[in-house]
Amino acid sequence: MGTYVITGATGGIGTAVAELLRERGHDLVLTGRSPERLAKLEAALRGGANAPTQVINPGAVPPASRSAAITTIPLDLREPRRIEASLAMAGMPARLDGVVHAAGMVHLGRVADTEADEWIEHISVNLVSAAELTRLLLPALRAAEGHVVFVNSTAGLRANPQWSAYAASKFGLRALADSLRAEEPSLRVTTVYPGRTATEMQRKVRAQEGGTYAEDDFAAPATVARVLVAALETPRDAVVADVTVRPT
Template sequence: MGTYLITGATGGIGTAVAERLRERGHDLVLTGRSPERLDALAGKLRTGAHAATQLINPAAATAPPSNRTIRTIPLDLNEPRRLEASLALGGLPERLDGIVHAAGVVHLSPVAELEADEWIDHLSVNLVSAAELTRLLLPALRAVKGHVVFVNSTAGLRANPEWAAYAASKFGLRALADSLRAEEPTLRVTTVYPGRTATEMQRKVRAQEGQRYAEDDFAAPTTVARVLVAALETPRDAVISDVTVRPH
Protein backbone atom coordinates (compact mmCIF):
# COMPACT_ATOMS: atom_id res chain seq x y z
CA MET A 1 0.00 0.00 0.00
CA GLY A 2 1.34 3.42 -0.94
CA THR A 3 0.49 7.10 -0.63
CA TYR A 4 -0.27 9.15 -3.74
CA LEU A 5 -0.93 12.86 -4.14
CA ILE A 6 -3.23 13.86 -7.01
CA THR A 7 -3.64 17.40 -8.31
CA GLY A 8 -6.89 18.28 -10.06
CA ALA A 9 -8.47 15.44 -8.12
CA THR A 10 -12.01 16.73 -8.67
CA GLY A 11 -11.58 16.85 -12.46
CA GLY A 12 -12.43 14.01 -14.83
CA ILE A 13 -9.07 12.27 -15.11
CA GLY A 14 -8.00 13.17 -11.57
CA THR A 15 -11.15 11.66 -10.07
CA ALA A 16 -10.85 8.51 -12.19
CA VAL A 17 -7.25 8.04 -11.02
CA ALA A 18 -8.26 8.61 -7.39
CA GLU A 19 -11.02 6.02 -7.69
CA ARG A 20 -8.73 3.41 -9.23
CA LEU A 21 -5.92 3.94 -6.72
CA ARG A 22 -8.37 3.83 -3.83
CA GLU A 23 -9.89 0.58 -5.07
CA ARG A 24 -6.41 -0.87 -5.05
CA GLY A 25 -5.84 -0.03 -1.39
CA HIS A 26 -3.77 3.16 -1.44
CA ASP A 27 -3.78 6.22 0.78
CA LEU A 28 -4.58 9.41 -1.09
CA VAL A 29 -3.84 13.11 -0.78
CA LEU A 30 -6.44 14.88 -2.91
CA THR A 31 -5.80 18.45 -4.01
CA GLY A 32 -7.93 20.94 -5.87
CA ARG A 33 -9.24 24.47 -5.67
CA SER A 34 -12.62 23.82 -4.03
CA PRO A 35 -12.64 22.50 -0.43
CA GLU A 36 -16.30 21.52 -0.81
CA ARG A 37 -15.71 19.43 -3.91
CA LEU A 38 -12.66 17.81 -2.34
CA ASP A 39 -14.64 16.86 0.76
CA ALA A 40 -17.44 15.42 -1.39
CA LEU A 41 -14.97 13.30 -3.36
CA ALA A 42 -13.23 12.10 -0.22
CA GLY A 43 -16.57 11.05 1.27
CA LYS A 44 -17.45 9.14 -1.88
CA LEU A 45 -14.10 7.33 -1.92
CA ARG A 46 -14.36 6.25 1.70
CA THR A 47 -17.54 4.29 1.09
CA GLY A 48 -19.35 2.17 -1.48
CA ALA A 49 -17.85 0.84 -4.67
CA HIS A 50 -14.60 2.80 -4.29
CA ALA A 51 -13.70 1.60 -0.81
CA ALA A 52 -10.29 -0.06 -0.76
CA THR A 53 -10.55 -3.73 -1.73
CA GLN A 54 -7.31 -4.60 -3.56
CA LEU A 55 -3.63 -3.90 -3.35
CA ILE A 56 -1.03 -3.52 -6.08
CA ASN A 57 1.26 -5.50 -3.75
CA PRO A 58 -0.88 -8.11 -1.93
CA ALA A 59 2.02 -8.91 0.43
CA ALA A 60 1.67 -5.39 1.83
CA ALA A 61 -1.87 -6.02 3.13
CA THR A 62 -0.93 -5.61 6.77
CA ALA A 63 -2.82 -2.43 7.72
CA PRO A 64 -6.51 -2.58 8.65
CA PRO A 65 -8.93 -0.64 6.44
CA SER A 66 -9.36 2.05 9.10
CA ASN A 67 -5.71 3.02 8.61
CA ARG A 68 -6.18 3.71 4.90
CA THR A 69 -6.46 7.45 4.84
CA ILE A 70 -7.71 10.09 2.46
CA ARG A 71 -6.55 13.65 3.04
CA THR A 72 -7.67 16.78 1.22
CA ILE A 73 -5.56 19.90 0.68
CA PRO A 74 -7.08 22.90 -1.14
CA LEU A 75 -4.50 24.34 -3.54
CA ASP A 76 -4.78 27.27 -5.94
CA LEU A 77 -2.43 26.43 -8.79
CA ASN A 78 -2.84 29.96 -10.12
CA GLU A 79 -0.62 31.00 -7.19
CA PRO A 80 2.54 28.85 -7.40
CA ARG A 81 4.37 31.00 -4.83
CA ARG A 82 1.77 30.10 -2.17
CA LEU A 83 1.92 26.34 -2.64
CA GLU A 84 4.62 25.78 -0.03
CA ALA A 85 2.52 27.39 2.71
CA SER A 86 -0.58 25.43 1.67
CA LEU A 87 1.31 22.15 1.76
CA ALA A 88 2.76 22.96 5.16
CA LEU A 89 -0.74 23.49 6.53
CA GLY A 90 -1.83 20.16 5.02
CA GLY A 91 0.72 18.12 6.98
CA LEU A 92 2.04 15.92 4.19
CA PRO A 93 3.61 12.51 4.88
CA GLU A 94 7.38 12.25 5.00
CA ARG A 95 7.22 9.46 2.40
CA LEU A 96 5.28 9.75 -0.84
CA ASP A 97 5.05 6.93 -3.35
CA GLY A 98 3.88 9.12 -6.16
CA ILE A 99 2.45 12.37 -7.49
CA VAL A 100 -0.09 12.47 -10.29
CA HIS A 101 -0.19 15.92 -11.88
CA ALA A 102 -3.69 15.87 -13.37
CA ALA A 103 -4.74 19.53 -13.00
CA GLY A 104 -5.02 21.73 -16.05
CA VAL A 105 -6.76 24.68 -17.69
CA VAL A 106 -7.38 25.52 -21.33
CA HIS A 107 -8.78 28.51 -23.17
CA LEU A 108 -8.66 28.57 -26.95
CA SER A 109 -7.69 31.79 -28.67
CA PRO A 110 -5.53 32.90 -31.61
CA VAL A 111 -2.15 34.36 -30.72
CA ALA A 112 -3.31 37.76 -31.96
CA GLU A 113 -5.93 37.84 -29.20
CA LEU A 114 -4.09 36.14 -26.33
CA GLU A 115 -3.32 38.69 -23.65
CA ALA A 116 -0.57 38.33 -21.05
CA ASP A 117 -2.96 37.24 -18.27
CA GLU A 118 -4.15 34.27 -20.34
CA TRP A 119 -0.57 33.17 -21.00
CA ILE A 120 0.24 33.52 -17.31
CA ASP A 121 -2.84 31.50 -16.27
CA HIS A 122 -1.96 28.62 -18.59
CA LEU A 123 1.68 28.54 -17.58
CA SER A 124 0.99 28.95 -13.85
CA VAL A 125 -1.53 26.11 -13.61
CA ASN A 126 -0.25 23.70 -16.25
CA LEU A 127 3.51 24.09 -15.80
CA VAL A 128 4.90 26.27 -13.02
CA SER A 129 2.75 24.79 -10.25
CA ALA A 130 3.63 21.26 -11.38
CA ALA A 131 7.31 22.17 -11.21
CA GLU A 132 6.95 23.82 -7.81
CA LEU A 133 4.95 20.97 -6.27
CA THR A 134 7.47 18.46 -7.58
CA ARG A 135 10.34 20.47 -6.10
CA LEU A 136 8.64 20.74 -2.72
CA LEU A 137 7.80 17.04 -2.59
CA LEU A 138 11.10 15.67 -3.85
CA PRO A 139 12.39 14.73 -0.36
CA ALA A 140 9.27 12.63 0.30
CA LEU A 141 9.56 11.02 -3.14
CA ARG A 142 13.27 10.29 -2.80
CA ALA A 143 12.63 8.57 0.54
CA VAL A 144 10.82 5.70 -1.25
CA LYS A 145 12.16 6.07 -4.80
CA GLY A 146 8.74 7.30 -5.86
CA HIS A 147 6.99 7.92 -9.14
CA VAL A 148 5.99 11.22 -10.76
CA VAL A 149 3.27 11.14 -13.42
CA PHE A 150 2.55 14.17 -15.58
CA VAL A 151 -0.83 14.13 -17.32
CA ASN A 152 0.12 16.03 -20.45
CA SER A 153 -1.91 16.15 -23.70
CA THR A 154 -1.45 15.38 -27.36
CA ALA A 155 -1.25 19.19 -27.56
CA GLY A 156 2.12 18.70 -25.85
CA LEU A 157 3.26 16.89 -29.00
CA ARG A 158 1.74 19.12 -31.65
CA ALA A 159 0.40 22.68 -31.53
CA ASN A 160 -2.71 23.51 -33.56
CA PRO A 161 -4.31 26.88 -34.39
CA GLU A 162 -5.80 28.64 -31.33
CA TRP A 163 -4.10 26.21 -28.94
CA ALA A 164 -0.86 28.22 -28.58
CA ALA A 165 -0.99 29.00 -24.83
CA TYR A 166 -2.20 25.55 -23.81
CA ALA A 167 0.25 23.77 -26.11
CA ALA A 168 3.15 25.92 -24.93
CA SER A 169 2.40 24.99 -21.32
CA LYS A 170 2.21 21.31 -22.25
CA PHE A 171 5.41 21.41 -24.32
CA GLY A 172 7.02 22.90 -21.22
CA LEU A 173 5.55 20.12 -19.06
CA ARG A 174 7.15 17.58 -21.36
CA ALA A 175 10.52 19.31 -20.91
CA LEU A 176 10.03 19.33 -17.14
CA ALA A 177 9.40 15.57 -17.14
CA ASP A 178 12.39 14.83 -19.35
CA SER A 179 14.75 16.95 -17.23
CA LEU A 180 13.44 15.48 -13.97
CA ARG A 181 13.95 11.96 -15.30
CA ALA A 182 17.58 12.75 -16.13
CA GLU A 183 18.27 14.56 -12.85
CA GLU A 184 16.61 12.11 -10.43
CA PRO A 185 17.69 8.59 -11.43
CA THR A 186 16.15 6.99 -8.32
CA LEU A 187 12.69 8.24 -9.27
CA ARG A 188 10.46 6.96 -12.04
CA VAL A 189 8.91 9.62 -14.28
CA THR A 190 6.03 9.06 -16.69
CA THR A 191 4.31 11.40 -19.09
CA VAL A 192 0.81 10.43 -20.24
CA TYR A 193 -0.46 12.15 -23.39
CA PRO A 194 -4.26 11.81 -23.52
CA GLY A 195 -6.10 12.77 -26.66
CA ARG A 196 -9.59 14.18 -26.39
CA THR A 197 -11.19 12.79 -23.25
CA ALA A 198 -14.81 12.96 -22.06
CA THR A 199 -14.42 15.51 -19.28
CA GLU A 200 -15.92 18.86 -18.32
CA MET A 201 -12.82 20.49 -19.77
CA GLN A 202 -13.58 18.85 -23.10
CA ARG A 203 -17.17 20.05 -22.90
CA LYS A 204 -15.89 23.62 -22.52
CA VAL A 205 -13.40 23.17 -25.37
CA ARG A 206 -16.14 21.96 -27.71
CA ALA A 207 -18.24 24.98 -26.77
CA GLN A 208 -15.29 27.26 -27.58
CA GLU A 209 -14.93 25.48 -30.92
CA GLY A 210 -18.63 25.91 -31.63
CA GLN A 211 -19.06 22.14 -31.84
CA ARG A 212 -21.42 19.72 -30.08
CA TYR A 213 -20.17 17.67 -27.15
CA ALA A 214 -20.92 13.94 -27.33
CA GLU A 215 -19.31 11.81 -24.63
CA ASP A 216 -19.07 8.75 -26.87
CA ASP A 217 -16.83 10.63 -29.31
CA PHE A 218 -13.98 10.71 -26.80
CA ALA A 219 -11.92 8.40 -24.60
CA ALA A 220 -13.37 7.83 -21.13
CA PRO A 221 -11.45 9.25 -18.14
CA THR A 222 -11.50 5.76 -16.62
CA THR A 223 -9.60 4.46 -19.66
CA VAL A 224 -6.88 7.08 -19.23
CA ALA A 225 -6.78 6.23 -15.51
CA ARG A 226 -6.28 2.53 -16.29
CA VAL A 227 -3.29 3.34 -18.48
CA LEU A 228 -1.85 5.69 -15.88
CA VAL A 229 -2.20 3.24 -13.00
CA ALA A 230 -0.70 0.50 -15.19
CA ALA A 231 2.39 2.71 -15.50
CA LEU A 232 2.49 3.02 -11.70
CA GLU A 233 2.20 -0.77 -11.40
CA THR A 234 5.05 -1.51 -13.78
CA PRO A 235 7.71 -3.60 -11.97
CA ARG A 236 10.66 -1.58 -10.72
CA ASP A 237 13.06 -3.02 -13.28
CA ALA A 238 11.39 -0.85 -15.93
CA VAL A 239 9.53 2.42 -16.39
CA ILE A 240 6.90 3.54 -18.88
CA SER A 241 8.42 6.92 -19.70
CA ASP A 242 5.88 8.14 -22.26
CA VAL A 243 2.48 6.82 -23.34
CA THR A 244 -0.19 8.28 -25.63
CA VAL A 245 -3.89 7.47 -25.18
CA ARG A 246 -6.13 8.45 -28.09
CA PRO A 247 -9.87 7.93 -28.62
CA HIS A 248 -10.54 5.09 -31.05
Protein backbone atom coordinates (compact mmCIF):
# COMPACT_ATOMS: atom_id res chain seq x y z
CA MET A 1 0.00 0.00 0.00
CA GLY A 2 1.07 3.56 -0.56
CA THR A 3 1.03 6.89 1.25
CA TYR A 4 -0.76 9.88 -0.30
CA VAL A 5 -1.08 13.53 0.67
CA ILE A 6 -4.36 15.23 -0.30
CA THR A 7 -4.84 18.98 -0.05
CA GLY A 8 -8.35 20.36 0.12
CA ALA A 9 -9.36 17.02 1.59
CA THR A 10 -12.58 18.37 3.09
CA GLY A 11 -13.78 19.69 -0.29
CA GLY A 12 -15.92 17.71 -2.73
CA ILE A 13 -13.23 16.26 -5.00
CA GLY A 14 -10.65 15.96 -2.21
CA THR A 15 -13.02 13.98 -0.02
CA ALA A 16 -14.04 11.70 -2.90
CA VAL A 17 -10.37 10.96 -3.66
CA ALA A 18 -9.69 10.27 0.03
CA GLU A 19 -12.61 7.82 0.14
CA LEU A 20 -11.35 5.87 -2.87
CA LEU A 21 -7.76 5.71 -1.66
CA ARG A 22 -8.94 4.71 1.82
CA GLU A 23 -11.02 1.89 0.34
CA ARG A 24 -7.86 0.63 -1.34
CA GLY A 25 -6.01 0.54 1.98
CA HIS A 26 -3.59 3.41 1.40
CA ASP A 27 -2.22 5.61 4.18
CA LEU A 28 -3.48 9.18 3.94
CA VAL A 29 -2.19 12.58 4.99
CA LEU A 30 -5.16 14.95 4.75
CA THR A 31 -4.87 18.72 4.79
CA GLY A 32 -7.53 21.42 5.00
CA ARG A 33 -8.12 24.80 6.59
CA SER A 34 -10.54 23.67 9.31
CA PRO A 35 -9.33 21.28 12.05
CA GLU A 36 -12.94 20.50 12.91
CA ARG A 37 -13.83 19.47 9.36
CA LEU A 38 -10.64 17.41 9.11
CA ALA A 39 -11.52 15.58 12.33
CA LYS A 40 -15.02 14.88 11.03
CA LEU A 41 -13.63 13.54 7.75
CA GLU A 42 -11.11 11.35 9.55
CA ALA A 43 -13.86 9.84 11.70
CA ALA A 44 -15.98 9.14 8.62
CA LEU A 45 -13.09 7.49 6.78
CA ARG A 46 -12.24 5.23 9.70
CA GLY A 47 -15.65 3.57 9.80
CA GLY A 48 -18.50 2.21 7.74
CA ALA A 49 -18.40 2.10 3.97
CA ASN A 50 -15.04 3.90 3.82
CA ALA A 51 -13.12 1.19 5.64
CA PRO A 52 -10.57 -0.68 3.47
CA THR A 53 -12.25 -3.41 1.45
CA GLN A 54 -9.72 -4.46 -1.19
CA VAL A 55 -6.01 -4.88 -1.86
CA ILE A 56 -4.30 -3.94 -5.12
CA ASN A 57 -0.77 -5.25 -4.54
CA PRO A 58 -0.36 -9.04 -4.31
CA GLY A 59 1.26 -10.03 -1.04
CA ALA A 60 0.16 -6.89 0.79
CA VAL A 61 -1.26 -7.24 4.29
CA PRO A 62 -5.05 -7.79 4.04
CA PRO A 63 -7.21 -4.88 5.23
CA ALA A 64 -8.62 -7.05 8.00
CA SER A 65 -5.09 -7.24 9.51
CA ARG A 66 -3.92 -3.72 8.73
CA SER A 67 -5.78 -0.48 9.19
CA ALA A 68 -4.55 2.31 6.95
CA ALA A 69 -3.09 5.27 8.81
CA ILE A 70 -4.83 8.65 8.54
CA THR A 71 -3.03 11.84 9.53
CA THR A 72 -4.61 15.29 9.42
CA ILE A 73 -2.70 18.58 9.11
CA PRO A 74 -4.54 21.91 9.24
CA LEU A 75 -3.07 24.19 6.55
CA ASP A 76 -4.16 27.65 5.50
CA LEU A 77 -3.01 27.84 1.89
CA ARG A 78 -3.57 31.58 1.86
CA GLU A 79 -0.25 31.72 3.74
CA PRO A 80 2.18 29.53 1.78
CA ARG A 81 5.19 30.74 3.80
CA ARG A 82 3.82 28.87 6.83
CA ILE A 83 3.50 25.49 5.11
CA GLU A 84 7.06 24.39 5.90
CA ALA A 85 6.64 24.93 9.63
CA SER A 86 3.30 23.10 9.66
CA LEU A 87 4.79 20.08 7.92
CA ALA A 88 7.78 20.05 10.25
CA MET A 89 5.50 20.02 13.30
CA ALA A 90 3.41 17.20 11.83
CA GLY A 91 6.34 14.98 10.88
CA MET A 92 6.00 13.83 7.29
CA PRO A 93 6.80 10.32 5.97
CA ALA A 94 10.22 9.79 4.37
CA ARG A 95 8.53 8.27 1.32
CA LEU A 96 5.41 9.47 -0.47
CA ASP A 97 3.70 7.62 -3.29
CA GLY A 98 1.69 10.63 -4.31
CA VAL A 99 0.40 14.13 -3.68
CA VAL A 100 -3.04 15.21 -4.87
CA HIS A 101 -3.43 18.98 -5.01
CA ALA A 102 -7.22 19.30 -4.74
CA ALA A 103 -7.46 22.58 -2.80
CA GLY A 104 -8.74 25.68 -4.54
CA MET A 105 -10.80 28.84 -4.25
CA VAL A 106 -12.66 31.10 -6.65
CA HIS A 107 -14.34 34.47 -6.51
CA LEU A 108 -15.75 35.85 -9.73
CA GLY A 109 -15.24 39.44 -10.76
CA ARG A 110 -14.49 41.71 -13.68
CA VAL A 111 -10.89 42.82 -14.11
CA ALA A 112 -12.04 46.37 -13.43
CA ASP A 113 -13.45 45.33 -10.06
CA THR A 114 -10.88 42.77 -8.83
CA GLU A 115 -8.50 44.32 -6.34
CA ALA A 116 -4.95 43.24 -5.46
CA ASP A 117 -5.95 41.27 -2.33
CA GLU A 118 -8.27 39.04 -4.39
CA TRP A 119 -5.56 38.40 -6.97
CA ILE A 120 -3.09 37.56 -4.21
CA GLU A 121 -5.52 35.13 -2.55
CA HIS A 122 -6.24 33.30 -5.81
CA ILE A 123 -2.57 32.98 -6.70
CA SER A 124 -1.55 32.01 -3.14
CA VAL A 125 -4.15 29.28 -2.70
CA ASN A 126 -4.38 27.90 -6.22
CA LEU A 127 -0.76 28.15 -7.33
CA VAL A 128 1.94 29.26 -4.89
CA SER A 129 0.90 26.85 -2.13
CA ALA A 130 0.85 23.95 -4.59
CA ALA A 131 4.34 24.88 -5.75
CA GLU A 132 5.65 25.29 -2.20
CA LEU A 133 4.12 22.04 -0.92
CA THR A 134 5.50 20.16 -3.92
CA ARG A 135 8.95 21.63 -3.34
CA LEU A 136 8.93 20.60 0.31
CA LEU A 137 7.75 17.07 -0.45
CA LEU A 138 10.06 16.40 -3.40
CA PRO A 139 12.63 14.36 -1.40
CA ALA A 140 9.90 11.99 -0.17
CA LEU A 141 8.35 11.80 -3.64
CA ARG A 142 11.72 11.08 -5.27
CA ALA A 143 12.39 8.33 -2.71
CA ALA A 144 9.22 6.50 -3.83
CA GLU A 145 9.29 7.62 -7.49
CA GLY A 146 5.89 9.05 -6.70
CA HIS A 147 3.04 10.72 -8.53
CA VAL A 148 1.92 14.35 -8.35
CA VAL A 149 -1.64 15.17 -9.39
CA PHE A 150 -2.82 18.73 -9.87
CA VAL A 151 -6.60 19.22 -9.85
CA ASN A 152 -6.84 22.12 -12.27
CA SER A 153 -10.02 23.28 -14.05
CA THR A 154 -11.27 23.80 -17.57
CA ALA A 155 -10.71 27.46 -16.63
CA GLY A 156 -7.03 26.54 -16.84
CA LEU A 157 -7.54 25.92 -20.55
CA ARG A 158 -9.75 28.89 -21.39
CA ALA A 159 -10.46 32.14 -19.56
CA ASN A 160 -13.98 33.55 -19.64
CA PRO A 161 -15.37 36.92 -18.52
CA GLN A 162 -15.26 37.44 -14.72
CA TRP A 163 -12.92 34.46 -14.27
CA SER A 164 -9.63 36.31 -14.77
CA ALA A 165 -8.02 35.81 -11.33
CA TYR A 166 -9.09 32.17 -11.03
CA ALA A 167 -8.13 31.34 -14.62
CA ALA A 168 -4.76 33.04 -14.27
CA SER A 169 -3.99 30.94 -11.20
CA LYS A 170 -5.02 27.78 -13.02
CA PHE A 171 -3.04 28.65 -16.16
CA GLY A 172 -0.08 29.01 -13.79
CA LEU A 173 -0.84 25.64 -12.22
CA ARG A 174 -0.72 24.07 -15.67
CA ALA A 175 2.73 25.62 -16.23
CA LEU A 176 3.89 24.32 -12.84
CA ALA A 177 2.83 20.79 -13.75
CA ASP A 178 4.50 20.91 -17.17
CA SER A 179 7.77 22.22 -15.73
CA LEU A 180 7.76 19.68 -12.90
CA ARG A 181 7.22 16.84 -15.37
CA ALA A 182 10.23 17.97 -17.41
CA GLU A 183 12.47 18.56 -14.39
CA GLU A 184 11.69 15.39 -12.40
CA PRO A 185 11.88 12.38 -14.74
CA SER A 186 11.56 9.90 -11.86
CA LEU A 187 8.12 11.27 -10.96
CA ARG A 188 4.83 10.97 -12.78
CA VAL A 189 2.84 14.20 -13.08
CA THR A 190 -0.84 14.42 -14.00
CA THR A 191 -3.11 17.41 -14.48
CA VAL A 192 -6.86 16.79 -14.21
CA TYR A 193 -9.12 19.46 -15.72
CA PRO A 194 -12.62 19.06 -14.26
CA GLY A 195 -15.49 20.97 -15.76
CA ARG A 196 -18.32 22.10 -13.54
CA THR A 197 -18.59 19.69 -10.62
CA ALA A 198 -21.28 19.35 -7.95
CA THR A 199 -19.37 20.82 -5.00
CA GLU A 200 -19.87 23.58 -2.46
CA MET A 201 -17.51 25.70 -4.54
CA GLN A 202 -19.83 25.31 -7.50
CA ARG A 203 -22.80 26.24 -5.35
CA LYS A 204 -21.04 29.50 -4.44
CA VAL A 205 -20.12 30.12 -8.08
CA ARG A 206 -23.72 29.74 -9.19
CA ALA A 207 -24.77 32.19 -6.48
CA GLN A 208 -22.19 34.69 -7.72
CA GLU A 209 -23.48 34.21 -11.26
CA GLY A 210 -27.04 34.80 -10.09
CA GLY A 211 -28.12 31.32 -11.17
CA THR A 212 -29.63 28.30 -9.45
CA TYR A 213 -27.62 25.33 -8.27
CA ALA A 214 -28.92 21.94 -9.38
CA GLU A 215 -26.60 19.08 -8.47
CA ASP A 216 -27.69 16.92 -11.40
CA ASP A 217 -26.49 19.56 -13.87
CA PHE A 218 -22.87 18.89 -12.95
CA ALA A 219 -20.40 16.01 -12.79
CA ALA A 220 -20.29 14.22 -9.44
CA PRO A 221 -17.10 14.62 -7.37
CA ALA A 222 -16.89 10.83 -7.18
CA THR A 223 -16.73 10.66 -10.97
CA VAL A 224 -13.80 13.07 -11.11
CA ALA A 225 -12.15 11.12 -8.28
CA ARG A 226 -12.46 7.84 -10.21
CA VAL A 227 -10.69 9.38 -13.19
CA LEU A 228 -7.98 10.77 -10.92
CA VAL A 229 -7.40 7.50 -9.07
CA ALA A 230 -7.35 5.63 -12.40
CA ALA A 231 -4.45 7.90 -13.40
CA LEU A 232 -2.67 7.03 -10.15
CA GLU A 233 -3.19 3.33 -10.85
CA THR A 234 -1.92 3.46 -14.44
CA PRO A 235 0.95 0.94 -14.81
CA ARG A 236 4.39 2.49 -14.44
CA ASP A 237 5.25 2.12 -18.13
CA ALA A 238 2.96 5.09 -18.89
CA VAL A 239 1.58 8.29 -17.40
CA VAL A 240 -1.73 10.05 -17.89
CA ALA A 241 -0.27 13.54 -18.34
CA ASP A 242 -3.49 15.50 -18.90
CA VAL A 243 -7.14 14.51 -18.69
CA THR A 244 -10.31 16.61 -18.97
CA VAL A 245 -13.54 15.56 -17.23
CA ARG A 246 -16.67 17.43 -18.34
CA PRO A 247 -20.29 16.94 -17.29
CA THR A 248 -22.48 15.41 -19.97
